[in-house]
Amino acid sequence: MSKFDDFAKLHVAGDPLVLFNAWDAGSAEAVAKSGAKALATGSASVAMANGFGDGQEVPLDFAVSNASRIVKTVALPVTVDFEGGYADDAEGITANGRRLAETGVIGCNFEDQVVGTDRLYDVQDQVARLAALRSGVSRNFFINMRTDLFLKTPTAAHNEALTDQAIERGKAYAEAGANGFFIPGLADLSLVKRITTAVPLPVNAMHLPNGPSRAEWATAGIARISHGPFPYMAMQQWLTEQARAALD
Amino acid sequence: MAGTYETFAALHVPGNPVVLYNIWDVGSALAVIAAGAKALATGSHPVADANGWPDGQKVPLEFVFANARRIVDAVEMPLTVDFEGAYSVDPAEGGANVARLAETGAVGCNFEDQVIGGEGVHPLDLQVRRIAAIRQTVGDAFYINARTDLFLKTQTRDEALIDQVVERGKAFADAGASGFFVPRLADPAQIERVVREVPLPLNVIAFPGAPDKQVWADAGVARISHGPFPHRALMATLTEMGSAAIN
Numbered sequence: 001m002s003k004f005d006d007f008a009k010l011h012v013a014g015d016p017l018v019l020f021n022a023w024d025a026g027s028a029e030a031v032a033k034s035g036a037k038a039l040a041t042g043s044a045s046v047a048m049a050n051g052f053g054d055g056q057e058v059p060l061d062f063a064v065s066n067a068s069r070i071v072k073t074v075a076l077p078v079t080v081d082f083e084g085g086y087a088d089d090a091e092g093i094t095a096n097g098r099r100l101a102e103t104g105v106i107g108c109n110f111e112d113q114v115v116g117t118d119r120l121y122d123v124q125d126q127v128a129r130l131a132a133l134r135s136g137v138s139r140n141f142f143i144n145m146r147t148d149l150f151l152k153t154p155t156a157a158h159n160e161a162l163t164d165q166a167i168e169r170g171k172a173y174a175e176a177g178a179n180g181f182f183i184p185g186l187a188d189l190s191l192v193k194r195i196t197t198a199v200p201l202p203v204n205a206m207h208l209p210n211g212p213s214r215a216e217w218a219t220a221g222i223a224r225i226s227h228g229p230f231p232y233m234a235m236q237q238w239l240t241e242q243a244r245a246a247l248d
Numbered sequence: 249m250a251g252t253y254e255t256f257a258a259l260h261v262p263g264n265p266v267v268l269y270n271i272w273d274v275g276s277a278l279a280v281i282a283a284g285a286k287a288l289a290t291g292s293h294p295v296a297d298a299n300g301w302p303d304g305q306k307v308p309l310e311f312v313f314a315n316a317r318r319i320v321d322a323v324e325m326p327l328t329v330d331f332e333g334a335y336s337v338d339p340a341e342g343g344a345n346v347a348r349l350a351e352t353g354a355v356g357c358n359f360e361d362q363v364i365g366g367e368g369v370h371p372l373d374l375q376v377r378r379i380a381a382i383r384q385t386v387g388d389a390f391y392i393n394a395r396t397d398l399f400l401k402t403q404t405r406d407e408a409l410i411d412q413v414v415e416r417g418k419a420f421a422d423a424g425a426s427g428f429f430v431p432r433l434a435d436p437a438q439i440e441r442v443v444r445e446v447p448l449p450l451n452v453i454a455f456p457g458a459p460d461k462q463v464w465a466d467a468g469v470a471r472i473s474h475g476p477f478p479h480r481a482l483m484a485t486l487t488e489m490g491s492a493a494i495n
Binding site for chain 2: 018020023024025026027029030031033034035036037048049050051069070072073207227231232234235236237238239240241242243244246247248
């Protein structure tokens, strides 16, 4: 069985795969040692670790070579947070997806915000972008379609109408061949439950400090939990504490 | 605006050592700065570990430079880079490599005498020529922390070994080194002897179980680095946290 198959099968609604996000080969190795079944990078962590802003400011060459170093270091399936594919146009997305897949990663996150703006791509545009990405990678590549609806909207406005929009996107992405649907920023479990029921894809939630527990996510039908930038941020804080003890 | 060579050199005070909590990337640099660091030092081993390469000049030279440049661009304090054996046994080539390192904005480097990928340390006369070539290429305003690996390569850490360490330290000083680094030198009496006889600021490495910082300060140490231990400890903590989240 391929790494892609292994990875895809780990997505079980109600018994979510947990991805404790890494940012370099060393952190990937450390997370692998903790019993992880798969590894995921976080774009914000990779950016912060290397002095870049988030939002595709990590140069594509660096993002790709970093992914390659991680794949060579760990045996587990690796998925990369690829933001918006580093291109607006279909040709660019296809070419960039191909480069990423050539590193040996078995999947990526692909988001619907227009990076650097407050806007999202229209559903039809994002569906076309998804098709462009798919044509650069094989069928055996886990495209985790992320909607930024909830990140772009204040938590107080995470309501039924916004959830309707998310469901519309999730269904359209599923029809267009996505493998997963990622809804970072949403923590209202009744809304999550609506999405996991209506969208025919494994749904990925982002763990939040003081957010729902793993068991609560599971009950809401989540198939994958990512930790995003939080492992990196926790490590930074821990390193500062250790350094302070050594320096004082 | 990165820190300067002058600022960095002035931090080396025998009896009041500068502590370098070694880093490997921009993020770790920022975390250590938040802790109140006065200067930054990479460790070659953590840079290698963080990026999936073995230690011993297996990190590509271009990556070393790019990593140093990213750190210099992100911080406002002096950075010194663990440059192993300058990626060449040849004195002129090593000098040229250090000159390229200086172009990144790093204000100094470690330069070691072990035979990378081989046995033991380079003959003293060769090592002296290598240091002199670096100094000639890089100019005065660059902190060459000349490291001897005699303690790493030898189990019997007796007075005869200290004789050799002192001989190297003196020769490195004459060749233009700015500092003298003896990893795994730990015994206060041995440190006192090296400090007394070698006319360079002495750098030792803190390791789990090492004497207290004050003991080393009292023995005359001017710089304490932490080598691979910060990265190792951090990665062990990440494994624990990951385990709590995953299992």
